[in-house]
Amino acid sequence: MLESISGPWVCFGDFIIVISDDEKAGGKLGSFSTPNYLKDMLFNLGVVDLGYSGNKFTWHNKSWGRHAIRERLDRGIASIDWRLKFPKVIIHHLGTINSDNCPILLVTNPSEDSTPRPFRLEAAWTRDPRCHGVIQRAWNKEVRGSRGYRLDRMQQSTCEAFKKWNKKEFGHTQERIKVLSFQLQEIQKEEPTEENCKVEVKLQAGMNEWLAGDELLWR
Incomplete structure (x- = not known):
């Protein structure tokens, strides 16, 4: 399908596979003799991996200690033409909330300029x-x-x-959510020890409570 696209394109999401051993922690590592369709596609199409900011891994098996497995399964790839059109593009690995996959956010033109947030009744x-x-x-x-x-x-x-x-x-609801989100991302970067998992569960609970309260009722 990607070969049939003549113009610039970008594709991002869960590719369900890693392309190198350093994109996985825990479990059995891959074999150089095992076919890797994603790695072959990147090479054959000459596409660009858009990289990321944040936690290295985007999936985990919800275990800790020696049973923990973490992998970078989610990514963004693009044609060279598309990459040249959006040279500042950034993909953020956000904090995982109630899922084994973290959401990823693609920003094509990040800017330091901020606009006032319109009023919302929380x-x-x-x-x-x-x-x-x-x-x-x-x-x-x-x-x-x-x-x-x-x-x-x-x-x-x-x-x-x-x-x-x-x-x-x-107390500013959005600020509390921002702080919890940052803390969640930071703990998910650490080794999945029993203590870190307990901290993550506590942060997840706090995040869920504030997200529930952040539903927008009217503008």
């Missing part, structure tokens, strides 16, 4: 008994004008009130 806020008071105080402010204008101003007032409350009292 589901976790609604489980806090103080949430109702934040809304009530925002809507009780006196606004003069047409019905449409008053409605718009009260909505804006509610958004601003939630932003301040989230920052000063509730």
